[in-house]
Amino acid sequence: MKKILLLSSFLSTFAFAQIQKVEPMFWWKGMKNPEVQILVYGKDISKYNIELSDNVKIQNLQKTENPNYVFVTINTNEVNKSSFKINIKNKNKIVDSYTYELKDRQPNSANRSSFSSKDVVYLIMPDRFANGDESNDSKKELTDKANRSIPDGRHGGDLRGIINNLDYLQNLGATAVWLTPVNEDNEKQHSYHGYAQTDLYKIDGRYGSNEDYRELSQKLNQRGMYLIQDYVTNHWGISHWMIQDLPSKDWIHTFPEGENGFRRSNYRTTTQFDPNASEIDKIGALNGWFDTTMPDINQANPLVLKYITQNAIWWIEYAELGGLRVDTYPYNNKEGMATWVKAITDEYPNLNVVGEAWMHSPAHVSYWQKDSKIGEMVGYNSNLPAVMDFSLYANMTKAFQEEESWDKGLVKIYESFTNDFLYPDINNLLVFFENHDTERWNEIYKGDIKPYQLATTLIGTVRGIPQIYYGTEIGMAGDKNTGGDAAIRQDFLGGWKSDTQNAFNPNSRTATQKAFYDFTAKLFNWRKNKEVIHSGKTKHYMPQNNVYVYFRYNENESVMIILNANPEKQTFKLDRFAESLNGFTSGKDIISDKVLPINTNGEITIDGKSSMIIELMK
Known part of the structure; x- marks a missing residue:
């Protein structure tokens, strides 16, 4: 009987104090901020004593209302060993422990380079791009199984599929790759998009592993390319292990009337800076949930803010990332996010971070860029280096379809650029005509290549960072x-062994596919070495007859860009552009490779619905 009681006591003690999770799992020596806050999770773990081995000092130990959590802060500068133990003690007895490692950083890690206006960003939804490893299409521990016959289901695309097609991306002229989120999303359905993450430290097993993700980043870096992580600060998936056992009630925003605390956001994020906004509308926008399976995270909670800050830094350091894109930026607590971005860019001064501020007014979008004059007027600085140019996007979707009038046609594009004075860093805008949330451009124009060429020419030659989908x-x-979102997120042709056609292979492309690809590759490969496009100045001329002409120039070069949105060929005199053409006698159109006479006494002819990119020569 005595032996049974002793065994029962031992098993009870062991099970009671078991460490279930430690996050971050490890850290690094030599970070600019030497402090790291370690989350230790286990059943009633806060009721036990926490001690660190090797005389490592606990700077701060914080408990929450949930006894399953303890947050331990240490100063890594005070730790002289490469590892130490986190010991859980019941009185004087160690009942469980975790070996915590402090790794050495990669050389020059703090000064890693990042994507910029020199780059072309290629946006991939990984589940829909290429299936490089069929063995991970479904996972026993993950609910949503692969089934390509379900438009909104998992289709099996993965990290290995992207790694296998890096030649394709590089040959296209892409120099940075933005993946929609690839951390674990274990929701029951629609998990393929990844925006309802359930584990922030783990790559979804259906995409591969953490090591696969790092391998992709490293192989891109070896090619002089960057991996951009899509980071979601505003919401997690409702099945996230921490949402299922909240550290504190204020970890997320909840509302008493809704199931699971749900209330949908009113999506009016202009309340963030509207001086006339009511508090109820502000709360409705910022604290409301993005969707029923996406609880709204409270960045005003210091523990939450520290958690997502360290998580972002952990991925940058571990995976050698080349930048971040932040989802639904204005839906977050803006003061918390200013702190979040600053902590990241303090650690990595060259790292670019672009925020999704889906607003159509340039004043509203520019508010979110670091050192914005608009923000300064109301006492706010976001610290966010880059923003997405949704104003230009909104105008592009209409401008190429309209006949010219006072406020229609290419004048919409012209007027968009007249607001450039609002942006403190005009070259750090992401410019695009579609992404994973918008209508496909080729659907709008029914597969007509000419509007695609016009739009691609525009984003490839204006200020900012072009992004293609x-x-x-x-x-x-x-x-x-x-068809809903699934219709704009279809599988790339040739990404699956069973596909009847492989568009990755140039020999297998149809004539139409070849025309699209070849135009894109020619433009973006030309752009790679054009400093005049990356950081030059712009001079533009009001559109006439729905023809828009602008120049990109610096001390050494000048490029003339012509966009003709008319169906008909247009011929016009060049004397109007004398201030930009004086001193030049000819130019080479990089699209047709033709050398043209260019002088202020001459004229030029451009085909209908076409563009010209003319490198000017003296």
């Missing part, structure tokens, strides 16, 4: 209005 460069379309 996977598959559009081979003519992929999809009607969001009838």
Whole structure:
């Protein structure tokens, strides 16, 4: 009987104090901020004593209302060993422990380079790009299983599929790759998009492993390319292990009337800076949930803010990332996010971070860029280096379809650029005509290559960082209005062994696919070495007859860009552009490779619905 009681006591003690999770799992020596806050999670763990081995000092130990959590802060500068133990003690007895490692950083890690206006960003939804490892299409421990017959289901694309096609991306002229989120998303359905993450330190097993993710980043870096992580600060998936056992009630925003505390956001994020906004509308926008399976995270909670800050830094350091794109930026607590971004860029001064501020007014978008004059007027600085140019996007979707009038046609593009004075860093805007949330450009124009060439010419030659969406460069379309999000996120042709056609292979492309791809590759490979495009000045001229002319120039070069949105050929005199053409006698159109006479006494002819990019010569 005595032996049974002793065994029962031992098993009870061991099970009671078991460490279930430690996050971050390890850290690094030599960070600019030497402090790291370690989350230790286990059943009733806060009721036990926490001690560190090797005389490592606990700077701060914080408990929450949930006894399953303890947050331990240490100063890594005070730790002289490469590892130490986190010991859980019941009285004087160690009942469980975790070996915590402090790794050495990669050489020059703090000064890692990042994507900029020199780059072309290629946006991939990994589940829909290429299936490089069929063995991970479904995972026993993950609910949503692969089934390509379900438009909104998992289709099996993965990190290995992207790694296998890096030649394709590089040949296209892409120099940075933005993946929609690839951390674990274990929601029951629609998990393929990744925006309802359930584990922030683990790559979804259906995409591969943490090591696969790092391998992708390293192989991109070896090619002089960057991996951009899509980071979600505003919401997690409702199945996230921490949401299922909240550290504290204020970890997320909840509302008493809704199931699981749900209330949908009113999406009016202009309340963030509107001086006339009511508090109820502000709360409705910022604290409301993005969707029923996406609880709204409270960045005003210091523990939450520290958790997501360290998580972002952990991925940058571990995976050698080349930048971040932050989802739904204005839906977050803006003071918390200013602190979040500053902590990251303090650690990595060269790292670029671009925020998604889906607003159509340039004043509203520019508010979110670091050192914005608009923000300064109301006493706010976001510290966010880059923003997405949704104003230009909104105008582009209309401008190429309209006949010219006072406020229609290419004048919309012209007027968009008249607001450039609002942005403190005009070259650090992401410019695009579609992404994973918008209607496919080739659907809008029914597969007509000419509007695609016009739009690609525009984003490839204006200030900022051009971004293209996977598959559009081979003519992929999809009607969001009838097929929903799945229609704009179809599988890339040739990404699966069973596909009847492989558009990754130039010998297998149709004539239409070849025309789309070749135009894109020619433009973006030309752009790679054009400093005049990366950081030059702009001079533009009001559109006439729906023809828009602008120049990119610096002390050494000048490039003339012509966009003709008319169906008909246009011929016009060049004397109007004398201030930009004086001293030049000819130019080479990089699209047609033709050398043209260019002088202020002459004229030029451009085909209908076409563009010209003319390198001027003296």
